[in-house]
Amino acid sequence: MAISMGKGSVGVLTGVFIASLAVVVAVLLLRTYNLPELKVAWKGKGAPRIELEEDEREQLYEALKGALRIPTVSFSPSEQNTTALEEFKEYIKSAFPRVFNSSLVEYELVGGYSHLFNVQGSDNSLLPYMLLAHLDVVPATPEGWDLPPFSGEEKDGYIYGRGSLDDKSRVIGILQALEFLFKKGYKPRRSFYIGLGHDEEISGRHGAKEIVKTLETRNVKLEYLLDEGFGVLDGVIYGTKRPIALIGVTEKGAITLNLTVNSPPGHSSMPPRESSIGILSAALSRLEQNRLPNLFGTGPEGSTFEQLANEFYWPLNIMMANLWFFNPIISRLMALTPSGNAIVRTTTALTIVNGGIKANVIPATATATVNFRLHPAQTVEEVLNMVSEIIMDERVILSAIKAFDPLPISPYDEENFGYQTLKRTITDLFSVPVAPAVCTVNTDSRHFVNLTESVYRFSPVVMTAEDLGRVHGLNERISREGFETGIQFYWQLIQNSDSDTVPVHRHSEL
Ligand SMILES: CCCCCCCC/C=C\CCCCCCCC(=O)N[C@@H](CCSC)C(=O)O
Numbered sequence: 001m002a003i004s005m006g007k008g009s010v011g012v013l014t015g016v017f018i019a020s021l022a023v024v025v026a027v028l029l030l031r032t033y034n035l036p037e038l039k040v041a042w043k044g045k046g047a048p049r050i051e052l053e054e055d056e057r058e059q060l061y062e063a064l065k066g067a068l069r070i071p072t073v074s075f076s077p078s079e080q081n082t083t084a085l086e087e088f089k090e091y092i093k094s095a096f097p098r099v100f101n102s103s104l105v106e107y108e109l110v111g112g113y114s115h116l117f118n119v120q121g122s123d124n125s126l127l128p129y130m131l132l133a134h135l136d137v138v139p140a141t142p143e144g145w146d147l148p149p150f151s152g153e154e155k156d157g158y159i160y161g162r163g164s165l166d167d168k169s170r171v172i173g174i175l176q177a178l179e180f181l182f183k184k185g186y187k188p189r190r191s192f193y194i195g196l197g198h199d200e201e202i203s204g205r206h207g208a209k210e211i212v213k214t215l216e217t218r219n220v221k222l223e224y225l226l227d228e229g230f231g232v233l234d235g236v237i238y239g240t241k242r243p244i245a246l247i248g249v250t251e252k253g254a255i256t257l258n259l260t261v262n263s264p265p266g267h268s269s270m271p272p273r274e275s276s277i278g279i280l281s282a283a284l285s286r287l288e289q290n291r292l293p294n295l296f297g298t299g300p301e302g303s304t305f306e307q308l309a310n311e312f313y314w315p316l317n318i319m320m321a322n323l324w325f326f327n328p329i330i331s332r333l334m335a336l337t338p339s340g341n342a343i344v345r346t347t348t349a350l351t352i353v354n355g356g357i358k359a360n361v362i363p364a365t366a367t368a369t370v371n372f373r374l375h376p377a378q379t380v381e382e383v384l385n386m387v388s389e390i391i392m393d394e395r396v397i398l399s400a401i402k403a404f405d406p407l408p409i410s411p412y413d414e415e416n417f418g419y420q421t422l423k424r425t426i427t428d429l430f431s432v433p434v435a436p437a438v439c440t441v442n443t444d445s446r447h448f449v450n451l452t453e454s455v456y457r458f459s460p461v462v463m464t465a466e467d468l469g470r471v472h473g474l475n476e477r478i479s480r481e482g483f484e485t486g487i488q489f490y491w492q493l494i495q496n497s498d499s500d501t502v503p504v505h506r507h508s509e510l
């Protein structure tokens, strides 16, 4: 049936189309002008800044350098440098005498090499909080480094060493801040714990997990917990006008999946039509080619970009403020870079492959390992089902050797003490916008979810994209200034956490 329209109907339709377009544009603009104001001023005074003497300043750099010289390497899940872990124990005792000798501190060793400090506050009606860090590091050999990775040497204002970012600077930073606080006569009002794990790089099984067990037997509940995270990102998020602090309010889940293919072995002169290596390779290729779905906006990453909309240059600011409309474009743009892709979906990384023993032998077995990092909107079960459907080959035997769901989303509303205290401390010190974010890597904090719903991940340092590449990479280093600012952060955070009320901010021009 042919549909005919008169001139009048065309005019009406055009009018309706233009009016709808005008409404959409008006809504977009209105939402953009109503964006939350990120320049905040806080009611009441925060903790004052630390004033350091020159000798104290030198002392803090030396404390970090000494820690970097101890090679507390976690080589594999079954191999750690235990001599170095022993040495580290003695080292912190001598570097921070006030912390270890204070009558306000109960100290204990957990899991052999992890450290737990309970700092007694004067007001037992306040729930304690916890600062978490880890003292083990990933391996490093001197090749490719400007200065040896375990020398703690300094060049052009930067202290080099494995662990200078991840995570010894936080271990030393937290202890140094407390040492200075005790030196100035500080007595906390709110109790707090410091936990220093010794095996975070190999899952935290004997360190963080044992600390959790210890606290659970004492029925400890925490107001909030702070662990390592991405920090203040400078030029890392495409299109932003200035550095931005991201507080990790959740962590992606993970699956380590082993793939095995068995086939009859034999002489390479008479190969079968398909070999174990061929079948495995085809499965791996299908996994890499068929990425898991783009889920941008279904997890807390939507809040990150909406809250930061004002911080993007035009036209990204309008697009971020109106994800309900621009989601399809933004999600595709994000997927173009590895770091953006890690935010929008469950990622698939082929990490280990093995097969064959000799050039003229068809191997009986080929194996591979694939590491998935789960988007907050997916579960282990869903991902494993999708993976089976993508591989679609029963000859490939799948076995998950490690799997956990994405971590719960910690509260980041205006009523939450931990989030707002962190936010206040960050804005006072760094004067940058703060937003909740998904942490795309895993931390020891994931073991603590039964002790508090308020688990946050944030490292108090400004990081460029180049700096991020140094974490687990070559020439890991921290600037003198960056390290001192980090200590300042813990100095202020510990004092701000003494409050019994949630910090209140008012939107204003700063
Ligand atoms: C005085 C304080 C100074 C603060 C300086 C801190 C600088 C830290 C900057 C960035 C750190 C980035 C955080 C990276 C965390 C990486 C965690 C990680 O790799 N986890 C592993 C866990 C392995 S468990 C088998 C992972 O694979 O996800």
Ligand SMILES: [Zn+2]
Binding pocket: 134, 166, 167, 200, 228
């Ligand atoms: Zn770390």
Ligand SMILES: [Zn+2]
Binding pocket: 138, 166, 201, 472
């Ligand atoms: Zn690490």
